[in-house]
Amino acid sequence: MTAHAHAKRPNQLFRNLTAKIASIPMILIALGIFLGGSIWTVVYSFTSSRLLPRATFVGFDQFERLWASSRWIISIQNLAIYGILSLIFSMVIGFVLAALMDQKIRFENAFRTIFLYPFALSFIVTGLVWQWILNPEFGIQGIVRSLGWTSFTFDPLYNADIVIYGILIAGLWQGTGLVMCLMLAGLRGIDEDIWKAARVDGIPMWRTYLFIVIPMMRPVFITTLVIIASGIVKVYDLVVAQTSGGPGTASEVPAKYVYDYMFQAQNLGQGFAASTMMLLTVAIIIIPWAYLEFGGKKRG
Amino acid sequence: MANISTLNTAAAGFDAVSDQVATGPRGRKPRRTFSPRNIMLYGTLIVAALYYLLPLYVMVVTSLKGMPEVRMGNIFSPPMEITFEPWVKAWAEACTGLNCDGLSRGFWNSVRILIPSVVVSIAVASVSGYALANWRFKGSELFFSILIIGAFIPYQVMLYPVVIALREIGVYGTLTGLVIVHTIFGMPILTLLFRNYFASLPVELFKAARIDGAGFWQIYFRIMLPMALPIFVVAMILQVTGIWNDFLFGVVFTRPDVYPMTVQLNNIVNSVQGVKEYNVNMAATLLTGAVPLIVYFVSGRLFVRGIAAGAVKG
Numbered sequence: 223m224t225a226h227a228h229a230k231r232p233n234q235l236f237r238n239l240t241a242k243i244a245s246i247p248m249i250l251i252a253l254g255i256f257l258g259g260s261i262w263t264v265v266y267s268f269t270s271s272r273l274l275p276r277a278t279f280v281g282f283d284q285f286e287r288l289w290a291s292s293r294w295i296i297s298i299q300n301l302a303i304y305g306i307l308s309l310i311f312s313m314v315i316g317f318v319l320a321a322l323m324d325q326k327i328r329f330e331n332a333f334r335t336i337f338l339y340p341f342a343l344s345f346i347v348t349g350l351v352w353q354w355i356l357n358p359e360f361g362i363q364g365i366v367r368s369l370g371w372t373s374f375t376f377d378p379l380y381n382a383d384i385v386i387y388g389i390l391i392a393g394l395w396q397g398t399g400l401v402m403c404l405m406l407a408g409l410r411g412i413d414e415d416i417w418k419a420a421r422v423d424g425i426p427m428w429r430t431y432l433f434i435v436i437p438m439m440r441p442v443f444i445t446t447l448v449i450i451a452s453g454i455v456k457v458y459d460l461v462v463a464q465t466s467g468g469p470g471t472a473s474e475v476p477a478k479y480v481y482d483y484m485f486q487a488q489n490l491g492q493g494f495a496a497s498t499m500m501l502l503t504v505a506i507i508i509i510p511w512a513y514l515e516f517g518g519k520k521r522g
Numbered sequence: 523m524a525n526i527s528t529l530n531t532a533a534a535g536f537d538a539v540s541d542q543v544a545t546g547p548r549g550r551k552p553r554r555t556f557s558p559r560n561i562m563l564y565g566t567l568i569v570a571a572l573y574y575l576l577p578l579y580v581m582v583v584t585s586l587k588g589m590p591e592v593r594m595g596n597i598f599s600p601p602m603e604i605t606f607e608p609w610v611k612a613w614a615e616a617c618t619g620l621n622c623d624g625l626s627r628g629f630w631n632s633v634r635i636l637i638p639s640v641v642v643s644i645a646v647a648s649v650s651g652y653a654l655a656n657w658r659f660k661g662s663e664l665f666f667s668i669l670i671i672g673a674f675i676p677y678q679v680m681l682y683p684v685v686i687a688l689r690e691i692g693v694y695g696t697l698t699g700l701v702i703v704h705t706i707f708g709m710p711i712l713t714l715l716f717r718n719y720f721a722s723l724p725v726e727l728f729k730a731a732r733i734d735g736a737g738f739w740q741i742y743f744r745i746m747l748p749m750a751l752p753i754f755v756v757a758m759i760l761q762v763t764g765i766w767n768d769f770l771f772g773v774v775f776t777r778p779d780v781y782p783m784t785v786q787l788n789n790i791v792n793s794v795q796g797v798k799e800y801n802v803n804m805a806a807t808l809l810t811g812a813v814p815l816i817v818y819f820v821s822g823r824l825f826v827r828g829i830a831a832g833a834v835k836g
């Protein structure tokens with residue numbers, strides 16, 4: 223592929239000069255924004271910046287304050303509950319739907335279109351629709367009550383204890399179609415002969431899935447896991463649209479904490495510290511994956 | 523029990539095979555359409571499909587009712603009297619703050635953001651992807667790796683430095699600023715998309731053009747661009763839905779008078795003032811969702827291809 227690059231090297235700097243000039247935007251973005259911007263934020267999270275960034279370093283003060291803030295603790299708890307449940311449910315539902323879709327069914331395209339369309343919608347639209355469906359007066363609760371079961375209570379968006387599950391329902395509705403699509407692609411990549419061999423050996427279908435197909439789909443599962451997980455850490459619009467963090471601070475999430483402190487409360491230091499924690503979380507997810515995915519390939 | 527069901531599935535499998543190959547006895551084998559297995563299978567799929575369709579149905583139904591009917595009835599019942607007034611109101615009269623010119627303002631802002639963002643980001647990324655695939659130079663792969671890793675960094679980490687940069691060049695709060703932001707954050711996935719596509723083209727094509735004396739831009743415009751039309755369409759789908767649905771960048775990098783549609787929608791629906799008009803809210807929500815939905819239903823398989831590539835972005 224790059225044989226021409228290895229042939230002769232008269233002048234390193236001016237070789238492919240046009241290509242280098244054309245790549246300037248990419249280089250600037252990679253180094254200036256992604257690398258530079260992240261480092262800048264991490265560095266300034268150790269300062270006492272408030273309205274404007276100030277280079278007065280105060281050590282870990284901002285982080286201590288962050289972890290002492292009850293709103294941040296709630297945000298982290300919510301993210302943990304939302305994250306773990308949304309991982310489990312979207313994986314299970316996505317896989318089951320994909321397995322059903324893989325049974326040589328009719329109208330496959332129609333079903334796929336239906337399962338995936340929420341993914342085309344924004345989190346704002348998703349949040350607002352589910353806010354309406356979960357409206358205690360007119361939504362599901364109201365309907366069940368009007369059917370005669372007057373003590374029925376289902377008002378996730380107005381009950382601080384379960385509000386995060388209300389958001390989870392909306393998040394799952396939006397995202398499982400994507401998981402289904404990725405899983406279906408994975409299932410289609412499995413050799414037909416595996417199925418035939420399992421049938422000949424008389425292994426029941428569910429066991430074939432559980433003990434043969436799923437282990438074979440490990441890379442698909444890992445990729446999906448990383449995609450969903452790094453999306454979960456960023457969850458913001460959905461909460462803003464559905465509950466605005468309420469009732470009280472019961473449905474706050476870290477990304478909202480960052481935005482509110484940076485652009486509303488004019489407490490930049492807290493915003494930087496919180497976003498650094500988000501970066502750390504993503505790094506914990508990404509680094510092992512990148513190591514497995516890319517580090518392994520080079521060695522192998 | 524397990525064995526019997528296995529036999530059933532095995533038989534079903536063999537049926538399908540013999541149908542396709544058409545060896546042995548001719549004609550369709552009488553198959554039971556309503557076998558327990560099929561009822562379970564399609565039953566589950568249909569229930570799931572209804573669950574996914576429900577919110578869309580509720581949106582449409584609510585947006586076609588008048589307010590008295592919304593207050594009386596339940597959200598799932600079809601409208602007794604169809605009215606398009608909520609749609610008109612959402613488009614032209616709904617209020618955000620002091621402005622009462624409806625969502626149309628946000629819609630046109632979004633269009634004004636969308637078109638340059640899509641064009642610029644695809645132009646920049648396709649050239650970068652082409653350079654990475656065919657004109658590698660020392661360090662080019664390193665920059666690319668940083669770019670891809672950058673796609674996983676939460677945007678929140680880079681928001682403030684970008685605010686400062688935009689303020690320095692005097693475009694913070696303007697549409698131009700937002701276009702620059704969308705170009706920057708669209709780079710990783712689009713560059714990846716184009717690089718992979720250009721790398722999959724036969725390298726002889728490139729070599730032949732080189733021998734004939736074509737330069738960087740000549741090869742790009744005369745050979746690569748015409749061959750890459752499908753991937754341009756995929757990139758466009760990806761960017762149109764992504765940029766239209768964006769909320770965070772809109773709210774951070776623009777001022778209220780140039781808010782994109784999603785931000786304005788959120789402000790309309792979640793405003794605490796006045797009586798809540800649920801039918802108008804749902805009409806507004808549908809209007810905002812309409813553009814990506816149309817793109818989705820029209821593009822079909824290409825959309826799936828786009829998200830399969832976009833999935834790497836996370």
